[in-house]
Amino acid sequence: MSKPHLLYIAFAFPPSTASSVYRCTAVANAFAEDGWDVTVLTLDRNIWSEISGVDQKLADSVDPRIRVVQVDDGGSEEPARGDLRRFSRLRIEAPYLWKEVARRRGRKDFPEDFHGAWLAPASAAARSIHAEKPVDLVMASAGPYVSFGVARCLEGVPYIMDYRDAWAFNTFSEASKYTPDSKQGRFEAEYLCNAAQVWFVNGPIRDEYARRYPDAADKMRVVENGFDPQPGHGQPPPRQTTTPTFGYLGTLLYERMPTQEFLDGWRQASTGEGSSGKLHAVFRGKMSSSGAASAEVLRAFADVEAFGLRHLGPISKRDVAKFYNRLDALVLLLPSGKYVTGGKTAEYLATGLPIVSVHDLGIAATYQLKDYPLWFPAKDLTPESIAAALQACADALAHPDSAAWQAAWEYGQQFARSAILAPVISDLRRLVGHPLQQPVAEVQRSPKP
Structure with missing residues (x-):
């Protein structure tokens, strides 16, 4: 029986050291371990050395069975890149005007400042991947939320939206960025209602999204962050010390x-x-x-x-x-x-x-x-x-x-990421018509609010 093919869209992926890469790495690895063909679509790795740093050891932890396709940023990261040799005359002489032009250009095809510029090159790459080997499932990890736009570019292919944060509101201040009945809210609602599943990292964010978008609430589930055992992980003995x-x-x-x-x-x-x-x-x-x-x-x-x-x-x-x-x-x-x-x-x-x-x-x-x-x-x-x-x-x-x-x-x-992801990936196998012989039991977790 052929393997299901997952296209995983992760703007940040190793060797990037952006905060999102640990979840993205673990999810991609978990699908590969489960027997999927996994293709990761991500940003050109050379850009990360300019904007947040790189970790080659983390890149070495990516399952070697995973194919990683790197795509140019389309200009989305230009404001964060500090190479003066790349600066245009407009950016040097009128930096605020240049930034506003870049912001509007980014929103031309997708409603997200700057990062919307990644939609065109990433979507073209996704279609090429699909033409070479048909994709059974797309998963997009966000932010940036333009990843969701790329996920929609393969007509007829089910997609998963993985919210590591919240697009509609600020998770720190709790202030709304837009309301469900606004133009932006209706745009997000349409994406949610057409998704196969929508993932959130905790119950409170999921519950707020279900309140805002009740028509898509049945698609929403909590897939918490977990830990990924690293070399040397083991049970510590009780430590007695007066100089901790x-x-x-x-x-x-x-x-x-x-x-x-x-x-x-x-x-x-x-x-x-x-x-x-x-x-x-x-x-x-x-x-x-x-x-x-x-x-x-x-x-x-x-x-x-x-x-x-x-x-x-x-x-x-x-x-x-x-x-x-x-x-x-x-x-x-x-x-x-x-x-x-x-x-x-x-x-x-x-x-x-x-x-x-x-x-x-x-x-x-x-x-x-x-x-x-x-x-x-x-x-x-x-x-x-x-x-x-x-x-x-x-x-x-x-x-x-x-x-x-x-x-x-x-x-x-109990917070091992493998235990959290196993039943979720089993459900997705059934979604794409590649079920396992043995069902995976849900991991038992501590009560949530």
Whole structure:
């Protein structure tokens, strides 16, 4: 029996280090592992070295059975590219006018600033792929949302829309970008109603979309982010220490995350009378989405070096398990907003290490964390509460509970991405007429709101 052919549209794919690549890599790998022919349509890899950085080790983790087709950006990334040799005279002499022209050009064929320019070259590539080997299913991961437009270009081929965020509203501020009855809302509704399935990363985003677009609600499902075991992943033994090392790994969105609040709390925990001992912390990851850091951010971290906290820059995705293995506990910094889960939450839980949460407890991530046996949440974002959470974790490390550590490990392993994706991919096999002999059981998850 022939294999089903998946065309997976992922604007960012390894070696890109954009935040979306981990989910995209895992989904493509999962389909390949399930026996699909997988073709990934993505942006030309050379562009990523200019706008966000590259990770060759992550590229090496892509299943070798996957065919990757790279496409020119069509000009969509020009505003983010800093090569002065590419600058036109208009961009040099009238940068604001140039940017507005580029924005309008991007929206000419698809209603998305700048990124709409990718529709034409990516759609042409998709049709070529389909002509060479007929596609059974298209999956588009967004943002940018132009990926959804590319998914629609193969007439008669079912498509899946994977929302890693929300197009209709801001997941941080919760403010609407447009209403369902607006021109943009009607455009999105038409895409949703014609999709075979619509994926969301958590229940709150899915529920809000179902409220806005009830005609498409039956197509919507939650496919959460999970963790992808990296070399060295394994159960940690209970660690007894009075000089714990805390760690943070991820892109630091300084203005969206309670970063300064944490640094203030860290300083207080390191000098307060309630401290269990000398505290240390290591932060790894980019200091912004682009990797650039403002003077304010650099100064904020320089000010806490004397208190045992250092920021040492990014590491490869393939080295994360080694990083976690050197730590005693983790710090989870997340933006506010009830729709926020955070891509790192599941990965943190899977380590089995104590987690100190520094975020608004009303966000979606709390529903994943609340039953974790080694969870130490700050009650609020005051320095006193953050320091208290750090000190509570340090106290627990001074007197570790072996049963709690075992329970934490077992709890975290339920978030393996393979377990989350297996039943979903099984459903899609049936959709395209290639069912498995044995049905895949739904993974049991903790309750969601």
